[in-house]
Structures are given as structure tokens and as C-alpha cells.
Amino acid sequence: MIKKMQKILMAIAFSFLSFLSFSATTTTANAACSVHIGDFDWDSANIHTAIGSFILEHGYGCDVEVTKGSTNPILAALIDNQIDVIFEHWTDNNVALIDPELESGNLVFLGVNTPASEQAFFVDRATSEAHGITSVDDLKRPGIKDLFTDPENPSKGRLTSCISGWTCYTINLVKLKEYGLDEMYTNFDPGSGGALDAAIMGASTKGQPIVTYYWTPTSLMGKPEVDLVRLTEPAYDKDCWDAMMVVVEDIKANGPDVYTPSCACEYKDMSLTKLASGKFAADNADIIDFVEAYTIPTAEVNDMLAYYVDESGGDMEATAMHYLENSSNWESWVSSDVAAKVKKAL
Amino acid sequence: MKKIPQGVYYAIFTVFFFVLIVVSYNHPRTRKKPDSVMELFSDFSWLNDWPRWLDVPFMHWINTNWKIFINEYGLIFDAIGYGLLRGYTELKEVAVQAPWPVVIAAVILITYFTSGRKLGTTVFVGFCTFFIGFLNPRFWDKAIETTTMVVLGIFICVVIGIPIGIAMARNEKVRNAILPILDLMQVIPAFCYLIPGIILFGLGAIPAIISIFIYACPPLIRLTDLGIRLVDKEVIEAAESFGASRRQKLWGVQMPLALPNIMQGINQCTMMALAMVVIASMIGTRGLGDEVLLGLQQLNVGAAIEAGLAIVLLAIVLDRMTQAYGEKIQQRNQPVKKIKKSD
Numbered sequence: 272m273i274k275k276m277q278k279i280l281m282a283i284a285f286s287f288l289s290f291l292s293f294s295a296t297t298t299t300a301n302a303a304c305s306v307h308i309g310d311f312d313w314d315s316a317n318i319h320t321a322i323g324s325f326i327l328e329h330g331y332g333c334d335v336e337v338t339k340g341s342t343n344p345i346l347a348a349l350i351d352n353q354i355d356v357i358f359e360h361w362t363d364n365n366v367a368l369i370d371p372e373l374e375s376g377n378l379v380f381l382g383v384n385t386p387a388s389e390q391a392f393f394v395d396r397a398t399s400e401a402h403g404i405t406s407v408d409d410l411k412r413p414g415i416k417d418l419f420t421d422p423e424n425p426s427k428g429r430l431t432s433c434i435s436g437w438t439c440y441t442i443n444l445v446k447l448k449e450y451g452l453d454e455m456y457t458n459f460d461p462g463s464g465g466a467l468d469a470a471i472m473g474a475s476t477k478g479q480p481i482v483t484y485y486w487t488p489t490s491l492m493g494k495p496e497v498d499l500v501r502l503t504e505p506a507y508d509k510d511c512w513d514a515m516m517v518v519v520e521d522i523k524a525n526g527p528d529v530y531t532p533s534c535a536c537e538y539k540d541m542s543l544t545k546l547a548s549g550k551f552a553a554d555n556a557d558i559i560d561f562v563e564a565y566t567i568p569t570a571e572v573n574d575m576l577a578y579y580v581d582e583s584g585g586d587m588e589a590t591a592m593h594y595l596e597n598s599s600n601w602e603s604w605v606s607s608d609v610a611a612k613v614k615k616a617l
Numbered sequence: 618m619k620k621i622p623q624g625v626y627y628a629i630f631t632v633f634f635f636v637l638i639v640v641s642y643n644h645p646r647t648r649k650k651p652d653s654v655m656e657l658f659s660d661f662s663w664l665n666d667w668p669r670w671l672d673v674p675f676m677h678w679i680n681t682n683w684k685i686f687i688n689e690y691g692l693i694f695d696a697i698g699y700g701l702l703r704g705y706t707e708l709k710e711v712a713v714q715a716p717w718p719v720v721i722a723a724v725i726l727i728t729y730f731t732s733g734r735k736l737g738t739t740v741f742v743g744f745c746t747f748f749i750g751f752l753n754p755r756f757w758d759k760a761i762e763t764t765t766m767v768v769l770g771i772f773i774c775v776v777i778g779i780p781i782g783i784a785m786a787r788n789e790k791v792r793n794a795i796l797p798i799l800d801l802m803q804v805i806p807a808f809c810y811l812i813p814g815i816i817l818f819g820l821g822a823i824p825a826i827i828s829i830f831i832y833a834c835p836p837l838i839r840l841t842d843l844g845i846r847l848v849d850k851e852v853i854e855a856a857e858s859f860g861a862s863r864r865q866k867l868w869g870v871q872m873p874l875a876l877p878n879i880m881q882g883i884n885q886c887t888m889m890a891l892a893m894v895v896i897a898s899m900i901g902t903r904g905l906g907d908e909v910l911l912g913l914q915q916l917n918v919g920a921a922i923e924a925g926l927a928i929v930l931l932a933i934v935l936d937r938m939t940q941a942y943g944e945k946i947q948q949r950n951q952p953v954k955k956i957k958k959s960d
Binding site for chain 2: 341459463477
């Protein structure tokens, strides 16, 4: 009995000790600063996160933790202040979620990371030239839908769409209805970003026709096999877009049955932006200054993505280092002693 | 046959290893090489961090061959995909078109007879089936799509897996050759073949069915092999003493006695197939997995759990149906116990 008691006491004492030593080590590691970056499952976001975390880690001496995930979980964590900074945010897709948070000051807007991006429907160049498909209206012409037959639903064509659960999926759904294409094409959910890329890549290497939703900047667009033509849609118009988004949000909340005809137009070529949690911004002014200054032109991002895929061997950190070595743009984002520290680490 | 001494194997491996190092060092893709090889022996700083030049260019080899492979053999995969797709759509159409009470009645009937007229199991399975649609009317058609894929996947597993299992049980060499392949199939992460599957077969149900085969077939093959080899030696000797040929021995003695194990294999196969169909929603496969994914992506915990529950119910239904059949066979194989029970 006494022996058992001793054992229990020992166990308690030991666990206490280990707890103490654990908390001691964590406090020392936190000495400089610690940043929790949210990253997403597409490569342009990955590259900004890699460059940002390299500078924060080596220039500012921060403890950098990166959490990667889908849009909604990461944004939820940001709103909850579990994540401090995100380096790429597709603003227009999440207006309803983010705007109130920006107004209340829970999140801070930190400017643009890449000036221009495209989101649109694309057709592979060979099919586009052979059949003269240049706009979404051309998709309605007789016989065109049979080029893209959906094997699981042969009476329709397959428009490989955005991932269901992403807002762009619902936007595409409404667009198809507005353009009168929903009877002819399935709004096909590829399930994940990797699957969408693989579908485009597969069709391109095999020379099969494909009509798909896609976006830039992306490494896939820089690949030699992939040659896509953007389909023109009615020009972007804010009133039209806002009217459509009301329907989109309604469908997201209540299912596709609540669709009401409104309006549709092309995606706005938008700026990709950066966000931080308000709490983190208040405590880390110098880091926020850096993140706010951070911006890279679209062409350079495409180059980096091509380097990432074809040269670096799939190594994001090597790609980030390649950029930092070969460009001097970034030195204007940080103070000269931080820049010196980063250069030393390269 | 003369045995090759162990030392020869070691020598072959060592030579292979060094050849690989030299080849990767000389590969044009290898980066940050020192100016000359001699530098490696005067400056030892490369021992601190893993040097960039010590890198086998497997990725480039695979990528180059992968492209050639698609160009050369893409058509074969298109043909396989087309065949499977026809089977899938026809089967699905029939089940989706059927009124739901008919489907439930069919499930109940099948369970009743496969389980050997066990009323408890039958009622339970019927209840679970009803509850899939009851949870959310949208789930009914999706559950049927999922089940169709699972059934088709299992069918391929059985057609290919059981003969392989039999061959393994009868021939040691085949066994030694197949076992590492089974290990590979079971351990390799699903995404390694899901994404290339899209390039070969396109998005949707077909890469999912192929993935089911890769993921769920190994336990069936293993259990078939095990079941046949576990048959009592005395029983086989008895069969031999009656002058049974190899074929008679297999079909008359070994297979019937191994059937409970094989049924267990099919049961395991079913469960793993269901798990894979859920993962396959990441590559655009329709069905219940799609609903879970959608719920999670919209951060709708309720929807995700509801769909998760429907998958559990579907798993219970499929499990009880295959399990019950296995138990029935097991009882039939043990006549002694049966007599005792009826006393």
C-alpha cells in the first residue's frame, strides 16, 4: 500500500517537474517573437508564405509556425486569432465573411501582395481555334457541348468547375444558369485543387478538349503543355456583380433551390491581399510594417512558380531563397539591418 | 538448386548503391556541386548539412517516364475507363431509378437469406437502410452511388484478388513475389495514386474504383492465401488418400474450408472500399464522401457529421450483410456444433 502511494507521489512530482521544464523551454524559445502564418492549398499562396516566413525567421529572429489548410478553416482560425498573418487572400471571394471583421477591427487589412489576377472559364487552345470558341456564348452553339461530353452524364457537357464549398463553385453555378448553360453543362466539382490541376494537365497531355474554371497566377498556367484560352463574358459591372452575389450567398445558405434570376458578369481581375489579426497587429508594429510593404508583381510570381515546379525540385524554401538571392525588390520592405540578416542566412 | 551465398547479395547491393551515388552526382539536374570531386576530400563542410548534390533524381526519372507512359499507353487506360464507366452508369441508373421502398425491401430480403434467416440482424439492417434517407433525403441517391462504386470495386477485387490468393497459397515463389507488392499497395499514401489516376482516367468514379482496388484488395488476397494454407493437414491427407487430384483437392476441400476466411476478406475489402470512396471525394467522386467534404469546406459541422453518420450506417449495412453470410458458412462447416445446438 505504502509502495503504491510512493509510486503515485513520484508520478505526480515527475509530471510536475516535466511540466515546469516544458514551460521553461517554451518561454525561452519565445524570446524574440512568434508568428503563426496561415497558408492555403494552392501554390501562389505557398510561395508568399515561404518568402514571408524566411524573412521573419532569419531577419526578425521570429519563431514561425505555418498552418496549411483550405480557405474556410484558415480564415476561421484567423478570425479566432489563432492565426496571426496570411500572405495571400482572394478578397472578393470572401467579402461577406471578412468585411464585418475588418469593420470591428478584429482583422487588419494589409494591402496588396500581387497586383492583378484572373479568374475565368478557359478552353484549351486547340479546341478554341478549331471550333471558334472565344466566349461563353459560343459554348451554347449546337454541337459544342458534345466536344466536352461528361462521361458520367453523357447528355451534357462537362464544365470542370471550382471546388464545391469554395464560393467560386456557387458563383459558377449561378453564372451557368444566367448564361443559359446549365441545361447543357454540368457544373462539375473536381473535389480538390490538386484534382482540378490534374484534370487540366491530363486533358492537355492527352490532347482532349476541356472547358474549365481556372485562375492565375499559377504554376500550371506556366507549364509548356497547358495552353488555355480565356472565354470572354459580359464585362464586370459592380451592380450586376452585387446582385449576383446576393443570390450566391442565398444559395450557399439555403441550397440551390432558392435560385432566382438576377444578373451575371465576368470575375473582376482582382488584387490579392494580405490580412492580419488585429490583436497581433497591435503588438507587433514592426512586423506589420514589413507585411504591409510586401508586394511582388504578377510576372515575377509566375516566374517563381515556374521555377518552383521545374527547377527547384518542388522545394518551396529553395524557391523563396532563389527569389531573395536574385531580386533586390524585397530590400525595400525591411530595414537595412534586417535585410543584412536575411542576406547572411541565404 | 544451389543456394547463392549471402555475401553475393551484399556485394550486389553495395555495388548498386555506389553506382546510384555516382549516377546522381553526374546527373545534370544535381545542384550546388563542388568544382571538382577532389574538393570533397579536402573540405569536409558537406558533412554538416545534407549536401544538395547528394540527391537521387528519382523525381525527374519518374516524371519523364510518366509523360512517355501517358503518350504511349493512354488509350489503353481510356478503354478500361470506358468499360468500367458503362458498368457503373448502368448499375447506378437501375438502382437510382428504383423506388426507395423497393430498394429497402431488396436489402432486407438479401440480408434475411444470407444471414440464414436471422430476424434480429435483418430488422437492424433494414432500419439502418431506412435511416440513411431519413437523415437527409439528399443522401439516398448519393448512398446508392457510393454503394455502386463499392460493389463494382469489390467485384474487381474478387475477380482478380481470389485467384491471386489461390496462386499464392499453392506456390511459395508466387507468394514471395506478390507479398512485397501487397505491402506497397497497402502502405503507399492514397494521394500518390489518386492524382495520377485523374490524369489517366479523368475526374470522377473511375479513378475512385481503381483506387478501391489498390487500397482494398490486399486484405482479400492475404486472407484467401491464409485461409487455404490454414486448412488442416490431416484433412488434406485424407483427401489425398482417397486419390483426389490437385484440382479436386482445391475445389472440394480447401476452398470450402477456407470460405469463412475468404468471406472475412471480402468483409474487410468492403469496409476499406467504403473508406476509400470517402477519400476519393477529393478527386471529384460523387456520393456520400462528397457531402462530408462539402460540409467541412463550408465549415458546416452539422452537415459534415450528418453525412458522416450516413456513411457509418451504410458501413453497418454492408458489414452486417457480408459478415452474416460468413457466419452462416462457418456454421455449416462445423457440423458437430450444429448437432449439439439442435439438441
